[in-house]
Amino acid sequence: xxxxxxxxxxxxxxxxxxxxxxxxxxxxxxxxxxxxxxxxxxxxxxxxxxxxxxxxxxxxxxxxxxxxxxxxxxxxxxxxxxxxxxxxxxxxxxxxxxxxxxxxxxxxxxxxxxxxxxxxxxxxxxxxxxxxxxxxxxxxxxxxxxxxxxxxxxxxxxxxxxxxxxxxxxxxxxxxxxxxxxxxxxxxxxxxxxxxxxxxxxxxxxxxxxxxxxxxxxxxxxxxxxxxxxxxxxxxxxxxx
Numbered sequence: 496x497x498x499x500x501x502x503x504x505x506x507x508x509x510x511x512x513x514x515x516x517x518x519x520x521x522x523x524x525x526x527x528x529x530x531x532x533x534x535x536x537x538x539x540x541x542x543x544x545x546x547x548x549x550x551x552x553x554x555x556x557x558x559x560x561x562x563x564x565x566x567x568x569x570x571x572x573x574x575x576x577x578x579x580x581x582x583x584x585x586x587x588x589x590x591x592x593x594x595x596x597x598x599x600x601x602x603x604x605x606x607x608x609x610x611x612x613x614x615x616x617x618x619x620x621x622x623x624x625x626x627x628x629x630x631x632x633x634x635x636x637x638x639x640x641x642x643x644x645x646x647x648x649x650x651x652x653x654x655x656x657x658x659x660x661x662x663x664x665x666x667x668x669x670x671x672x673x674x675x676x677x678x679x680x681x682x683x684x685x686x687x688x689x690x691x692x693x694x695x696x697x698x699x700x701x702x703x704x705x706x707x708x709x710x711x712x713x714x715x716x717x718x719x720x721x722x723x724x725x726x727x728x729x730x731x732x733x734x735x736x
Contacts (some may be wrong), residue, residue: 508604510551511577511733512624520621521613528604535669536598539580547660549611550580551669555601557660560594560601568594568677570655572635575662577733578628584608585615586707597664598674616726629731634728638721646719648681649689655679656699656708661726666708693717 507514508528513521528732532556542562550557557580559572571593574580580595585608614621642651652675659668674688676683690706693699698714700707708714715722 508551509521509553509576510579510603512579512621512628513551513604515620515624517620518590520614520617520619524606524610524621527606527610529606530604531603533597533601533603535597535600535703537600539595542594546581546584547608548605549579549585549608550603550605551579552576552603554603556599556659558596558598559636560596562594565613569640569679570677572670573598573634573662574657575664577624577662577729578631580641581608581611582625582629584633585612599659599669608718618708623675631725631728631732635725642719643679646677648685649692650717650719651679652686652689653693653714654722656706657711657714657718657722658725660708660711666711668706668708670706670711671704683691 507516507521516524516701527549531550533550533552539548539557552574553576555575557574558570559574560568560570562568580603583593605710616627622626632712642654646654655675656668659670660666673683676686679686690699690701693714694701696717698708698710698717700709
């Protein structure tokens with residue numbers, strides 16, 4: 496899912512929030528922004544400790560996962576170039592209970608928390624974009640909780656692949672079935688069977704840790720209703736529909 500960006504800001508970093516800021520607000524942030532590589536499995540935080548930075552991804556996909564005391568994980572949200580990473584740190588002295596990692600390698604820009612908090616307090620356009628992003632993340636998390644509890648693995652797998660494709664803005668995803676099973680909170684053997692079914696139906700092509708979405712329309716037909724609910728909300732924000 497591509498996002499619309501103002502034509503006059505085409506030279507800005509390829510991140511929805513940064514591209515849609517007024518010049519004054521962007522200038523205030525850009526003085527402190529640092530470009531960073533975000534390789535796969537890059538960890539944005541330590542569970543239980545506030546992060547010192549906020550990130551604006553320009554490529555790749557970030558996973559927010561809930562973690563049990565035994566180390567089991569399940570994904571509850573994804574972020575790409577459509578948003579920002581570090582929301583909890585911006586909300587105050589909140590100790591994050593989720594783990595945030597790079598699931599598909601990319602790049603972005605990093606900035607200390609304080610200048611971003613100061614810009615939020617100014618109640619300008621950035622403040623609106625921040626709360627829009629927070630609202631979308633909360634919608635994702637709530638829908639993921641329902642989805643993981645009520646929907647079958649095949650439908651959840653289809654939803655997950657479509658969502659990852661939207662965030663990565665690519666039909667080809669570098670993902671292993673082991674990683675998929677962790678994100679979906681399902682057994683690897685079950686995910687393997689479901690991925691095989693999607694491949695035989697001609698919806699995806701899977702080989703050597705890479706998944707290609709071949710038939711998006713029919714894959715959306717397999718996905719549970721959660722995909723359309725969340726993607727519709729993102730489309731309204733990112734494309735102004």
